[in-house]
Structures are given as C-alpha cells and as structure tokens.
Amino acid sequence: MEAINNQELRVVELSCRYNKHWVFRNVSFTVKPGEIVGIVGPSGSGKTTLACCLVGVIPKKIKAEVSGKIYVDGRDLSEIPFEKSIKILNMVLQSYDMQIFGLTVREDLLFTLENIEHDGEEIKRRLNRILKSFGLEKYVDYEVSELSGGLRQRLALASTILMNPKYIVLDDPTANLDWRGVKELANILTELKKNKHGVIIMGRRLKGFESIVDKVIYLNRSNTQNNSIMNSQNLPNDTVERNICEPVIQFRDVWFKYKRDFVLKNISLDIYRGESVTLMGLNGSGKTTLAKLINGLLIPVKGVVRVLGIDTKTSSPARMSRYVGFVFQDPDKHIILDTVWDEVTFIARNLGLSFDYAEEALKLLKLENLRNEAPYCLSMGEKVRLSIASTLASNPEILIFDEPTTGQDEETLVTISLLIKKLKSKNKTSIIITHDSDFALEVSDRVIVMADGVIVADGSPKEILFNNKLLEEYGLEPPSILLSKTLEVG
Amino acid sequence: MKLEISCVTKILLLLSIIILAFICRDLLHLLILSLTAFSIMALLNRGMLFNCVKIVIPMLIVAFITWTLFRSYSIFYAGGGDVDWYFGSFMTVRLSAVLATSFILVSTVKPLDLIKALLFFKLPRKAVLVAGLTFRHIHTVANDYRTIKEALTSKGFELDKGSLIKRIKNYSLVIVPLLVRCIENAEKLSLALELRGIKIENYGRFSEKLSGLDILVMTICVICIVFAILYYWIGVF
Incomplete structure (x- = not known):
C-alpha cells in the first residue's frame, strides 16, 4: 500500500448507504493540489452523496453508513473536527443559490469574512482581493436577485474560496449555466488550479472543462465504468423541411x-x-x-x-x-397528488377528457407498473417521465x-x-x-x-x-x- | 440637495412621523407633519413623490368624504353633529402623513437596511440572522409559488374559478408542493450554513457608524416625540 502522508486527498474503498441499498461502493481515487478531477455519472449514481462524504457532511451531519477512508494530506478526515475540516475541504452545492446568504454581493462575502476574520482592515483588504480575482467588483452592490445564474454561482464559489480550503468539491456546477457561464467557470477553475487548489467537479458531463480536467472518474448506479462524456452523433440534414401549408x-x-x-x-x-x-x-x-x-x-x-x-x-x-402541453424543468415543483395515476389523470379530469390518453401515456413512458406509487418516492428519472406523461394525457x-x-x-x-x-x-x-x-x-x-x-x-x-x-x-x-x-x- | 442619512436614522425618522401622526390632535401640527413627510420624499426622489401623489389623492378624497359626511356611521362615533368638516380634514391630513411615510418606508428601506437597524438596536443576533435569511429567501419562495401556479394552470386547472370556498380548496393544491419545496430548501440552507462554519456571535459585528447628521436627526425625532407626549397626553405647556 502506498504511503498515505502525501499532500493529497486520498479516497480509499469508500462506500455509503442510507438504508438497505448502497448509494455507491468501493470508490477510490486521489486528488493532488493543483489538479482537477471530474466525477461523471447519471442522476441517482450518488454524486451528491459522494460530495457530502468527501467534505465530511456525511456522516458527521447527515447520518448514513460509511465504510472506507478519506485522507486529507495524510490525516484521516473522520478524526478532524467538522469545524476544522471545512477549512481544508469545502463544497459548492448544486443549488448554489442556497449557499448565498447575503442580500447583496458585498453582504454575502462579508457574511463569510466576518466569521473567519476579526480585524476590520483585513476584512476590507480580503474583500477587495476576492472581488477582483472573481471579477465581481462592478457587481459589489448588486442585489443577489439581480445577478445572472453564472454570476450567482461565481459568488457562491468566491464565498467558499474565502475560507481558503485546499480542496474544493463542486456538485454539478453547470446544471443551470449557459455556455458562456460554463466558460467563465472554466477560467476561474484554471486560476484555482494555478493557485494549487485541488478541485473535484461532479456532473452528468464535463463539457467545457475538457482542457482543464486532469482525470475523470466514472460513477454509475452499479459503479462500473462504462460511460462516455462525448456523445456519438448522427449529423442531421442541413435544410429545414416544413409543412408550409399549416x-x-x-x-x-x-x-x-x-x-x-x-x-x-x-x-x-x-x-x-x-x-x-x-x-x-x-x-x-x-x-x-x-x-x-x-x-x-x-x-x-x-x-x-x-x-x-x-x-x-x-x-x-x-x-x-x-x-399546448408544457413540461416544466423541475418535476419536484409540480407534483401535487398522492399517486402516479392521480397525477397523470389530473389534466384529463380538469378538461373533462377520457382517461384513454392517460393510459397510453403511462405505457409510452413505462410507468404503468408504478400507477399506485406515491410520486414523491420515485427516482428523478421516473419523476421526469411522470411529468411528461401528465402533460401527454390531454393529447x-x-x-x-x-x-x-x-x-x-x-x-x-x-x-x-x-x-x-x-x-x-x-x-x-x-x-x-x-x-x-x-x-x-x-x-x-x-x-x-x-x-x-x-x-x-x-x-x-x-x-x-x-x-x-x-x-x-x-x-x-x-x-x-x-x-x-x-x-x-x- | 439630497438627503444622506444612514438607514438606521431613516427608519427611526419614518417611524417617528407615524408615531407623531397618531399622537397629534391639532390640525396645524398634523399639516406640518404631513408636509415634512412629502418634503422628505421629494428630497429622496422626485419621481417617488409624483407616484405617491397619484396613488394617494383618490384615497384621500374618499377618506375626506367618508370622515366628513358619514362619521355618524363609524363604530368609533361618540356624538356630535352628522357633518363635521374639521374632523374630516383632520383625519384626511393624518392619513396623508401616514400614507406618505409608509410609501417612503416601503420604497426606500431595503431588507438589508432593516437588518442593519435591528443590529443597531441590539436585537438578539440569532433573531437578526433568521430575519436576514428570511428576507434573502422571500424571492425563492415567491418564485416557487409562481412556478407551481403556472404548472397547475398549464394542466387545465383554474385556481381563481368558483365560489370562495372552492377557491380556497383550489389553493390547497399549491400549498402542498410549496411546503415540500420549503422543507427541502430549509435542509439545503442548514447544510450550507454548516459548510460556511457560521458562528452566530460573529454575525453582523461590523455595522455602520453614525454621522453627525444622523445623530442630529435622531435627537430631533426623540425630542419631538417626547414633546408631543408631554403636550397632548400629559398636558404640560
């Protein structure tokens, strides 16, 4: 076995489960300072759970059964108190909005600074430095609600960096970003890399980060490694065919x-x-x-x-x-009834239609065996299919x-x-x-x-x-x- | 000229005008108070003054007619003639002072200002932190509410149709997903606070300092309230 006192984050045979089912099993990898590691996997593969394990939220704050070891610069993470470990290893949540506490950019950065720094002058100096390095100077007095998704994510990352963690985990950072936001984030991550921060990016894909990621770990539901970041594609026709009459x-x-x-x-x-x-x-x-x-x-x-x-x-x-059927982005926001069947037939009942289309939609989206299940208990993929089925039920x-x-x-x-x-x-x-x-x-x-x-x-x-x-x-x-x-x- | 006072002073000044409007029983004093409120508005933002006048004038006209001609129907009616022009004018001026001040308060005091004021008045930091986070996440809850409503409407559900009881029942369909969402958000928020290592005792230690003008305005406010209490309630002078 290799020596474990290196300057690196080392994950050894890490497994985690909440109840009977393992979320992931036997995950091992290392991250060195100045390295960016991508962890790619579909929804439900345990990326967020892994991220929480890496920063010690699981099992210190959220109870779960964890086996295996995480070493940070040679020290066992489980032996470092949480208040200290977050200064070495921290995380930007997928819902980064929740990590912004201030009403303005300045206030949010001060919120963190006031907690870690006691000298007023030093606070001002560090505030100016972080604003400059993250390109947030001109937004300093903007209200958070006025910022774009990309800027809000940049702010969440800046606030995390203020704690000066050596290793940073980003949970699906591109989920709500447009391409320009992705490229801006890639530039900031390049800077972090230069400053010898170890970065772990979790995501469904790593598009936009290809040139900065040093290695990729694939995580899927059975934890075999068979995914591909790049999709193979058939090129479409180069003209638009239209039914011009209607x-x-x-x-x-x-x-x-x-x-x-x-x-x-x-x-x-x-x-x-x-x-x-x-x-x-x-x-x-x-x-x-x-x-x-x-x-x-x-x-x-x-x-x-x-x-x-x-x-x-x-x-x-x-x-x-x-x-016109409208399939909204986040299915969790739109589930209202107790069973899959009630949810799918909701639109038909409102419009006084027969349930034939609802039956057809259930079959089409492979939900017929789940018709009596509670929608909140479904996996994310199933919830998305339910959301589409409930829209298709009006044909x-x-x-x-x-x-x-x-x-x-x-x-x-x-x-x-x-x-x-x-x-x-x-x-x-x-x-x-x-x-x-x-x-x-x-x-x-x-x-x-x-x-x-x-x-x-x-x-x-x-x-x-x-x-x-x-x-x-x-x-x-x-x-x-x-x-x-x-x-x-x- | 532009009024440059701290948010704490601004809140105290506005609250003082509202308190004085309820203490004063003299039409002339109330008139001065109302003019002060409108002058502050003009100093802060002339556009706001125009908007306020546009909204407030119809309300004042209705108030004047009601308090002058129909005061005998009021539950607070304590005798006297049926038509009382002085009373109508008095209530209308009082209403104008309160409305103008509330307008300034709502239009210019940002949630952040309110939090600074709470910190200044030495309210418990835990309460101020909770208030701050609540303000921060009001728009998140409002967005969730709007999205859920849009999703229901897109599924052919008409929330605002039918009797009042039916409408209330309809809104229960919005409440369930909204509550689920709020609980999820609260979990994420507490996780985010843990990750930031927040210590309540450190929150808001560096609140802003007051200038000479702030202290002067605050002193005038306190003197006016004390003077009004002595004059109207205790009967001194």
Whole structure:
C-alpha cells in the first residue's frame, strides 16, 4: 500500500448507504493540489452523496453508513473536527443559490469574512482581493436577485474560496449555466488550479472543462465504468423541411415586458405542424418567455400570438392546455397528488377528457407498473417521465419542453429523445428549450437562436450549430463532435 | 440637495412621523407633519413623490368624504353633529402623513437596511440572522409559488374559478408542493450554513457608524416625540 502522508486527498474503498441499498461502493481515487478531477455519472449514481462524504457532511451531519477512508494530506478526515475540516475541504452545492446568504454581493462575502476574520482592515483588504480575482467588483452592490445564474454561482464559489480550503468539491456546477457561464467557470477553475487548489467537479458531463480536467472518474448506479462524456452523433440534414401549408403557431410583431424593459422585441415567427424546434440562447435571452406566450401563461403587450388559429389573448391558459402541453424543468415543483395515476389523470379530469390518453401515456413512458406509487418516492428519472406523461394525457397538438436535459441521466434523455421523434411521426409539434447542443442535434429539425429578446438566427441544426461565428457571437454550446475536432487539432 | 442619512436614522425618522401622526390632535401640527413627510420624499426622489401623489389623492378624497359626511356611521362615533368638516380634514391630513411615510418606508428601506437597524438596536443576533435569511429567501419562495401556479394552470386547472370556498380548496393544491419545496430548501440552507462554519456571535459585528447628521436627526425625532407626549397626553405647556 502506498504511503498515505502525501499532500493529497486520498479516497480509499469508500462506500455509503442510507438504508438497505448502497448509494455507491468501493470508490477510490486521489486528488493532488493543483489538479482537477471530474466525477461523471447519471442522476441517482450518488454524486451528491459522494460530495457530502468527501467534505465530511456525511456522516458527521447527515447520518448514513460509511465504510472506507478519506485522507486529507495524510490525516484521516473522520478524526478532524467538522469545524476544522471545512477549512481544508469545502463544497459548492448544486443549488448554489442556497449557499448565498447575503442580500447583496458585498453582504454575502462579508457574511463569510466576518466569521473567519476579526480585524476590520483585513476584512476590507480580503474583500477587495476576492472581488477582483472573481471579477465581481462592478457587481459589489448588486442585489443577489439581480445577478445572472453564472454570476450567482461565481459568488457562491468566491464565498467558499474565502475560507481558503485546499480542496474544493463542486456538485454539478453547470446544471443551470449557459455556455458562456460554463466558460467563465472554466477560467476561474484554471486560476484555482494555478493557485494549487485541488478541485473535484461532479456532473452528468464535463463539457467545457475538457482542457482543464486532469482525470475523470466514472460513477454509475452499479459503479462500473462504462460511460462516455462525448456523445456519438448522427449529423442531421442541413435544410429545414416544413409543412408550409399549416403554421400551428404564429407570432406577429410580438412585444412583451415584465416590468420596465421589453424582454421580447418585435418577434414574428411561424412554427409548422410536425416540426421539432429547439430554442437556444443565453440565460435571459427570452426563450422561456416566448414559450409561455404560446400556452397563454403570458399575454403579449403588443402584437398577436395565434396557436392553432386561436388568439391567446382570447383564451385562458387553462383552456389552452387542451392544445399546448408544457413540461416544466423541475418535476419536484409540480407534483401535487398522492399517486402516479392521480397525477397523470389530473389534466384529463380538469378538461373533462377520457382517461384513454392517460393510459397510453403511462405505457409510452413505462410507468404503468408504478400507477399506485406515491410520486414523491420515485427516482428523478421516473419523476421526469411522470411529468411528461401528465402533460401527454390531454393529447396536446404542441408540446413544450423547458430545459429537459438539466440534471438528467442518459436513460431519461434517450426516453425524451425517442418521445419527441414519436410525436413528430404523429405530426405533432415539439418545442424544446435547451443549452445542450448535442440534444438539439439529436431531436430537432429547426433551431431558433435568441439574444436580448430578438430572434437572431433561424435554420437547420447543421446551419446553426456548426457555424462557429454564430456559436461564438451568441454564446452557444458547440456540439461535442465540433469540440472533439477542435481538441484534436489543438 | 439630497438627503444622506444612514438607514438606521431613516427608519427611526419614518417611524417617528407615524408615531407623531397618531399622537397629534391639532390640525396645524398634523399639516406640518404631513408636509415634512412629502418634503422628505421629494428630497429622496422626485419621481417617488409624483407616484405617491397619484396613488394617494383618490384615497384621500374618499377618506375626506367618508370622515366628513358619514362619521355618524363609524363604530368609533361618540356624538356630535352628522357633518363635521374639521374632523374630516383632520383625519384626511393624518392619513396623508401616514400614507406618505409608509410609501417612503416601503420604497426606500431595503431588507438589508432593516437588518442593519435591528443590529443597531441590539436585537438578539440569532433573531437578526433568521430575519436576514428570511428576507434573502422571500424571492425563492415567491418564485416557487409562481412556478407551481403556472404548472397547475398549464394542466387545465383554474385556481381563481368558483365560489370562495372552492377557491380556497383550489389553493390547497399549491400549498402542498410549496411546503415540500420549503422543507427541502430549509435542509439545503442548514447544510450550507454548516459548510460556511457560521458562528452566530460573529454575525453582523461590523455595522455602520453614525454621522453627525444622523445623530442630529435622531435627537430631533426623540425630542419631538417626547414633546408631543408631554403636550397632548400629559398636558404640560
């Protein structure tokens, strides 16, 4: 056995279980200062549990059965008090918003600093230094709610770095980031690497970090190592085929604003029956707002939105749900009833429809054996399928998927991808909002790019996603196939 | 000219005006108080003054008519004539002072200011920390509430349809997922606090210092309240 007094984080045969079932078993790896290690796995593979074990939250704060050892610079982690270990090894949570305590950027950083530093002058000096190194100077008096997702994550990371931990664990840091946010995070991680911090990144994939990650550990439900970061892809056609006779969605000179500024500006757009359209663009570019105008959740300030000939201004969103299904991002937020069957048939009961489509949706999404189960007890993948089934139960003509790839495992992604293709074969229209260009290539036959409330590009996936200028200008994620070619050339 | 006072002073000043509005029983004094409130508003932000006047004037007109012509129907009616112009004017001016001050309070005092004020008045740090985190997460809960409502509506469910009892029942469908969400968030928040190694005794040690102007304004506020109590309640002078 190797000596264990090296300057490194060493995980030896680590296993963890909450009750009967092991979350993961016999995981071993090392992280040296100045090294970035990626741990990749689907949802449910135990990434968050592993992260909690690494920083000692499990078993010191959350009870679970843990076997194996974690050594930090030669010391057994279990023997270091938690208050001390978090100064050596800390973590940025997946829901990084929860790690921000202040109402402004300054206040949040001071919140941490006041806890670790007693000299007022030293606090000011360290505050200025961290603001500069994380590029947060101009946001210092911004309220947290005014910051973009990328900036909020940067703030959470900056607050964690203030504690000066040698090793940092990031739990699925890219889940809610657009491509520009991912690249900014990669730059910050490069700096941490230079400053000899050991970094562990947990995630479903490591796209955007290929050039900075030193090694990758694969974690899956059976803990065998057979996943791949890069997806293989079939290149789509380079032209958009449209059923030009029948636009099912029409936007005519549509303007929309929530409070002060317009978030959609003079949008005119036709979406045709049977199309699979992907909406792409940076966070805040207006994608979700556009989708909410389709099912009537929002009403345009100026202009007209017609869905299947119905002016959305004249119909309530509840009535529009007969024609437009909306699959929201986080299924946990939308589960309301006690059983899978009640949940799936909820829409049919509200609209006075028969349960035939609900039965069909259960079968299609392989949930028929779970019909009497409580939705809260399902796995994340099953909850996503339940969310889709409960939308399909009204047999809508148009289905909108909001960020369907966020935090999902490969199996669920394949299910969603097959479903979209099946809907297309039935001449139904799908609208997908995503940052994931690989998924867009897989499922869509048209890509619309939005920036600052306007449509800046509209074309086939190949025209859009293989156009380096467009990708660069609008911060779109390049397809893996393009990235791998760039890496080979590099 | 722009009013540059600390948030603690601002809160104390506004609360003093509201307290004085309820102590004063003289129309002229109330009028001065109301003008002071509107002047502070103009000094802080002229746009706010315009917005406030737009909202407040219809309310004042209704208040004036009600207190002047229909005061005999009030549960606080203690005799006198049916129509009382002085009483109507008095109540309207009092309302204008309270409304203007509340408007300034809501528009300009940020949650962070309130927390600083709580710390300044030496309230228990634990209570202030909880208040701070509550303010910080109000928008999280509000976002969750909006998302759940949108999801229900997108499933053909009309929350605001039917009788009052039916509507209340409808909202129970929002409460369940919202509660689940809040519990999950609370768990994450406590984990995040553990990871940051928060010690309550260290929270908010470096609160801001008061300037000479702050002390002057605070002193005037206290003197005015003491003077008003002595004059109106105890009968001195």
